[in-house]
Amino acid sequence: MTDHADGDLAAIREALEKFGRLNRPLPEIADDDDLFAAGFTSHATVNVMLAIEDALAIEFPDELLNRTTFASITALANAAAQSRGSR
């Protein structure tokens, strides 16, 4: 999957802006950059996940509730698309 809805990417960036507690400004972070290398923590993933689910009215399925899902903005967008497909 490479084409993501712009709305998804915007919602993911907004969730990261509010709850990601990253150590670099979000505009500097590319879609494929490693979020954990940018200071993302396990505990912060919880808030980001809930914010994305809320904004996009989706629910990540159980098998996506792991670190890989939160590794990058692209990975999150893939997970959002996959969550929609699995409904």
Next chain:
Amino acid sequence: MSVDAVLELEWARLRADLVAAGVVVDLGAPGLYAQGPDFVRAYRAFDALLERTFACLDAEVWQFPAVEARPLFERTDYVASFPQLTAALVAFTGGNPEHAELIRVRSDGGRWEELLEPAGVLMSPAACHQLYGVLAGTRLERSRVFDLHGACYRHEPSPDPLRMQAFHQHEYPYVGDAAGALAHRDDAGARMHDLLLGLGLAVDYQVANDPFFGRVGRVLARNQLSAAAKYELTCPVFGADQPPVALGSANYHGTHFATEFSITGPDGEPAHSSCVGLGMERVVLALFAGHGMATADWPDAVRSRLWRGPGERA
């Protein structure tokens, strides 16, 4: 009979044995017990053995209140990860009219606690939490090891006699750099494992995860497992066919606490922490479950480790 039903029978049997022997007395709520003289004898002897075993760490000894200030509790993120275990205190803050209302509700058999207000303090769920409050905002010039023995509360009422709501942890936290934190966890974890094996407890040392709450908790639990951040010292208290009971754990926190509490190393970067600790009542109950309901009848090999010289014999 289902697996759970068999386990519940095992819990009931151990609880009945402990109560019949006077080791503990049920205080009227699940997981709240008075601990009798033989329990206390074993607890104190085991604690003394623990301190002898870890004297080599030359740890700083600190004591903390059983309740935590709300701002400190907030910084630990505990309520986000473990809402099911969290307990906050409430207190009466009213005047005469509110007192009259409380008296009326109480005499009607109502829930007068609902008239109380949050008191701004929470029950401490872990002996090491308040240590990070002490270290908050400091820059460590060298690594530090601590010896903390304190009261904990977790809201998990259960018929399992080893799952108490109110209990004590004896922990040895380390704060310093990453390599030191991992080495402390692994060295002290192995030493703790040997200590328990030496008391005739068939303890295993295995990768584990904390009981993070709900769907979001799965991310945390899976991260913890895949990073092998947590090990538990588990004991088959209820037999090899039943899930073993965690008597303690050895944890590497990474920079979690140091980031939240602004604790840095000599280089100005967030410090790393780790912690090895035991649930003290659980160890004592595992000894009673394994060796019998009276310390006087425990095997000589166990008794001689707990009570060294003639002057210290139970």
